[in-house]
Amino acid sequence: MKRLPQIALLPDGKRLHLQDGPIDLIVEAKGNDADVGAAYEAAARRFTGLLDELCAELSELRSAADPARCSLKGVVARRMHAAVAPFAADCFITPMAAVAGSVAEEILGAMQGAARLDRAYVNNGGDIALHLAEGEQFTVGLMDRPDRHGLLRTMVIEADDCIRGVATSGRHGRSFSLGIADAVTVLARTASQADSAATIIANAVDLPGHPAIVRRPANELQADSDLGPRLVTRDVGKLSNDEIEDALAAGARRARQLLVAGLIEGAALRLLGEIVVVGVTGTPTQGSQALHNQTIESMMHA
Structure with a gap:
């Protein structure tokens, strides 16, 4: 060294x-x-x-x-x-x-x-x-995009919850993404599990072949990228509400699979002002109950 x-x-x-x-x-x-x-x-x-x-x-x-x-x-x-x-x-x-x-x-x-x-x-x-x-908690702030600072909502992780890892992936993050999600935040039992699952779910939020989506080979943007010649998302143009819903639904299906398999505890998927939450729901920090065990899905305007 x-x-x-x-x-x-x-x-x-x-x-x-x-x-x-x-x-x-x-x-x-x-x-x-x-x-x-x-x-x-x-x-x-x-x-x-x-x-x-x-x-x-x-x-x-x-x-x-x-x-x-x-x-x-x-x-x-x-x-x-x-x-x-x-x-x-x-x-x-x-x-x-x-x-x-x-x-x-x-x-x-x-x-x-x-x-x-x-x-x-x-x-x-x-x-x-x-x-x-015991008795401790941690507040997670969900952001619209990894490269911005505005909070959309918060989730409070309690000591009694099994969640000990949080990770976010998406096309605005530090790494390339195969999908079009602005951000996918995953809660899991460990940080390494959350990290890998966020990548998988973010890749699944997609509209393959859509003309408004600009993609480039990863190795043209970064010669040593582990993605090699695979196409990564560089820009997302105008999408209809139905198209946004379809892309998020594809990511939500993947998130549900991981939830059922025990690989994640929940995920929040965000694309062009819309959010889908799978597995957990958050409340503001002053709320008394921030995480629910039942599977839920919700769509809202950010």
Whole structure:
């Protein structure tokens, strides 16, 4: 390793910022001062060198995942493979689809191993790994697009819920998308599961062959893209209300399949001002009950 990552407390004195190349994490822990300090030290130690571990196996991480076998060596790399393996038999997916969530999980695990914390999260560009002790909660803000800051609604995750991972994917995110969703936010038991599932559902929100959708080969936009020559969405023109509904319905069908299979706990799909929610419903933070176990679907104007 020829460089050192950037590690510093943010100006609020409560959150830790960890940055190395494309990995950019915001970490916050709640507990007594000694435990928080120990957790942050553990996060910094584990973060140092993590990017190099991934780069050592980058070629395989960018290759189509084999659902039946994994020859990856690193702990994070193997977690990435495990997260995408349930989808690999049916579609093209590489372990890179779960990289952000898997890294967040790894850092959170290091923190939990070093200290007793009431609450903690690791936010890797919007893909979040959570720890919630009894009585704690975490509010998730659903955004219209990953590249904007306006909140559409919030969901509150309680300690009693099984959700410990949140991830968002879509055509405005950091990675390329095969679909046309502005954003798909997934809640799952782990951040790596949420990350891979968000990619799958976002790809399913689509209108194949529609003339208003501009697509380009991924490797023309980024030579080393793990998607190779596959067409990724670059722009979405005017769509009718029926077309928007059809695209969201396709994504919702995929989300329901993953919900029934136990791979996600819920998802919110957004396209051109419309939202479909599958599996959970959120209330404002002042509401007393924010997550419901029954499967629901709703369409609303944003």
